[in-house]
Amino acid sequence: MDRVELLSPAGDLERLKITLLYGADAVYIGGQEYSLRANATNFSIDEIKEGCEFAHKLGKKVYLTLNIVFHNEDLDGVYDYIAQVVDAGIDAFIVSDVMLISYLVEHYPSVEVHVSTQESTTNLKSVQFFADQGVKRVVLARELSVSEIAEIHASCPVDLEVFIHGAMCTFYSGRCVLSNYLTNRDSNRGGCAQICRFAFDIDHHDQKFTMATKDLNMSHHVQELIKAGVKSLKVEGRMRSPYYLATVIGCYRKLIDAYYENRLTDDLMEEMEKTLSRVANRATSTHYYFHEADMSDQYYTGRQEASNQDYLAYVLGYDVEKKQVKISQRNYFKVSDSVEFIMPNGNVVSYTIKEILDEDGNSVEIANHPEQILYLPIEEEILESSMMRVPVSKE
Numbered sequence: 245m246d247r248v249e250l251l252s253p254a255g256d257l258e259r260l261k262i263t264l265l266y267g268a269d270a271v272y273i274g275g276q277e278y279s280l281r282a283n284a285t286n287f288s289i290d291e292i293k294e295g296c297e298f299a300h301k302l303g304k305k306v307y308l309t310l311n312i313v314f315h316n317e318d319l320d321g322v323y324d325y326i327a328q329v330v331d332a333g334i335d336a337f338i339v340s341d342v343m344l345i346s347y348l349v350e351h352y353p354s355v356e357v358h359v360s361t362q363e364s365t366t367n368l369k370s371v372q373f374f375a376d377q378g379v380k381r382v383v384l385a386r387e388l389s390v391s392e393i394a395e396i397h398a399s400c401p402v403d404l405e406v407f408i409h410g411a412m413c414t415f416y417s418g419r420c421v422l423s424n425y426l427t428n429r430d431s432n433r434g435g436c437a438q439i440c441r442f443a444f445d446i447d448h449h450d451q452k453f454t455m456a457t458k459d460l461n462m463s464h465h466v467q468e469l470i471k472a473g474v475k476s477l478k479v480e481g482r483m484r485s486p487y488y489l490a491t492v493i494g495c496y497r498k499l500i501d502a503y504y505e506n507r508l509t510d511d512l513m514e515e516m517e518k519t520l521s522r523v524a525n526r527a528t529s530t531h532y533y534f535h536e537a538d539m540s541d542q543y544y545t546g547r548q549e550a551s552n553q554d555y556l557a558y559v560l561g562y563d564v565e566k567k568q569v570k571i572s573q574r575n576y577f578k579v580s581d582s583v584e585f586i587m588p589n590g591n592v593v594s595y596t597i598k599e600i601l602d603e604d605g606n607s608v609e610i611a612n613h614p615e616q617i618l619y620l621p622i623e624e625e626i627l628e629s630s631m632m633r634v635p636v637s638k639e
Contacts, residue, residue: 247504248470251307251405252493253482257287259489260295260306265588265629266490267497270305271295272338274482277325278310278318289328296333305335311360313430314341323347330355338383349378356380358405364417368396375401381475385417387532390465390472397473406469409492409520410480412457412531414440414542456543461528463520464513466499468533487555487574487631490586491523498590519636522554552634556583557611557618559630568601568619569626577632578610587630594635595622 252268254260260271273295274286287295296306308329312318326337326348336356337348340363348357358381359365359374366385374382381403384393388406397404413420422439429435443452460480462469469477477500479492495516502508521528529541557571569585577583579600585593600608601619611618 249476293332394472403475405476557632
């Protein structure tokens, strides 16, 4: 049985490598042209090539977004750019412009074409239309229910992809011009200023008005989406931190694997829900999947977005002879603290810090310098690229 794909965002090369190591089957990235996340670092041609080589060695894939709304001037150089990224090794394009779909299918048949969620595809006839154009996958609009997805899949000739976690757009699949109107930044050409998250004054009222959505969280419903016929489960967040991506992708990796291995339990879903809640800074909901979106899915009268300092250190390596883990500090910790190491293989190692050594071998009591190189004695081998965090169970 082919397993559903777990698809992760990656805003730069570091995030690409982290998220693939932590369990993503594929990543979607933006180049320095024609991407809807212009504020992300994004990838040069050389970085796209390096990312593709890294992914392919792991047997994984890289998809490139080419999904802005194209104006005439945007077409200058696009065909040369397409040739360069194909040579760099990408596995698929994510596009929304019908003209580009026909061009890519005709000129690059070995590279898949995926229709972006920006196309707002919500019905079977539209999916069939794109299938007739030669696309291999449609990223469905985020405004569909699970039952609607299942109905489309029943007569669907192409793969279906849906979002499972992350920020949602207040407007229909990203078709918004508030950013254009208020800041002259085109949200459909990569410049969204996230006006929907602004707090607006209301005449004769002390309270602010907001229209922002809560984040999407489908960690309790992976099985429903798989049974509905979804081929790829997509996480939002090309601008999210490496720690966020490692945590979110690691959780969904465990949930997906547990489903196929007949060990998906309520306890596991609760554990993953708790872990996910520790990296979220907004409340979450299932949005359109089980009901028409309503006030329970939105923030209308203010909200709190509080980040924490759970992420303590990044693991650079482990010395087997000395039994020491080499780390780069990210947030404050001290001797006697209880911590956890989350590893790319999914294992979690609990540990109480007995001693902290600096690069000169001196003992220090606290770690409070960002990115300081430190060493911790620990018997169990900790894999490179692991991350040290505050224990999830700690309230």
